[in-house]
Amino acid sequence: MKKLLWLSFLGAAALAAPNPYRIVPGQGFGSFGPHLTLAQMEKQLPQGQFMEGETGGQKSATLYAMEPTRRITLMFNAKGRVRSMSIHGYESVWHTTQGIGLGTSLSALEKANGGPFKYRSLGMNEDAGRVLDWQGGKLTKPFAHVKITFAAAMHSKGYATLNDAEHQRAEADGQTFSSADALSRKLNPIVETLELEF
Secondary structure, rough: OOOHHHHHHHHHHHHHHHOOOOOEEOEEEOOOOOOOHHHHHHHHHOOOOOEEEEEEOEEEEEEEOOOOOOEEEEEEEOOOOOOEEEEHHHHHHHHOOEEEEOEEEEHHHHHHHHOOOOOEEEOOOOOOOEEEOOOOOOOOOOOEEEEEOOHHHHHHOHHHHHHHHHHHHHOOOOOOOEEEOOOHHHHOOEEEEEEOOO
8 A cells, every 4th residue: 555655646747747858938948038148048958069259240059959749949139138039940848838849730729719829921031931810719818928930831740731812822922810610620730839928
C-alpha cells in the first residue's frame, strides 16, 4: 500500500512540475525571459549555444543557436532591453498552454480560439500570413501581445488540393481571410513564427 501511495505521489509531482518548454505570453520561453540579463541566459545554456549579433540592423541574440527545434531569437530595443522573443520554422519543442507552437494548423488554432479568426493572405507582403484578429475568441486576451504567422501557402497541409484560382486567391497580397472561409479550411496553413512582444 505504501508503495502504491509513493507511486501516486511521484505521478502527481511529475504532472505538477513546470514544463521546461512552455511558452508563457508576457513572461517568456521556459526559464528565459526579459527579466534576465543576457549573461544569466547564457549561463543556462550549454557552451556554444548562445550567439549575439544583428538582425535587420538591430541587436539580437540567439539561444540554443545550434538546435533548430529549441532555437529562440531575441530582439532588443534602443535601450538594450529585450523587445521580443520568437521561434521560427516548422517544428519546435516550445508550445503554449493551449498546445500552440510551430507547425500548429489553422484548424487547431481555430479550435483553441473557440471560433474563427482573421489573418492576412499568404502573399509576399511583410505581414503575409499574420493573424490579425482573434475576434473575441479564447485567445484574444492571452495572445494580445503574441504575433502568430502562418508559413507560405506551399507549406500548407492542403496546398496540393487547390486549383489555380484558389492558389491565386490564397497567395494574393494584402487580402484578409477568415479561418472559417472554405479556402482557409481547405488550405489549412501551419504556424511558422510565434513571437512574444514585451
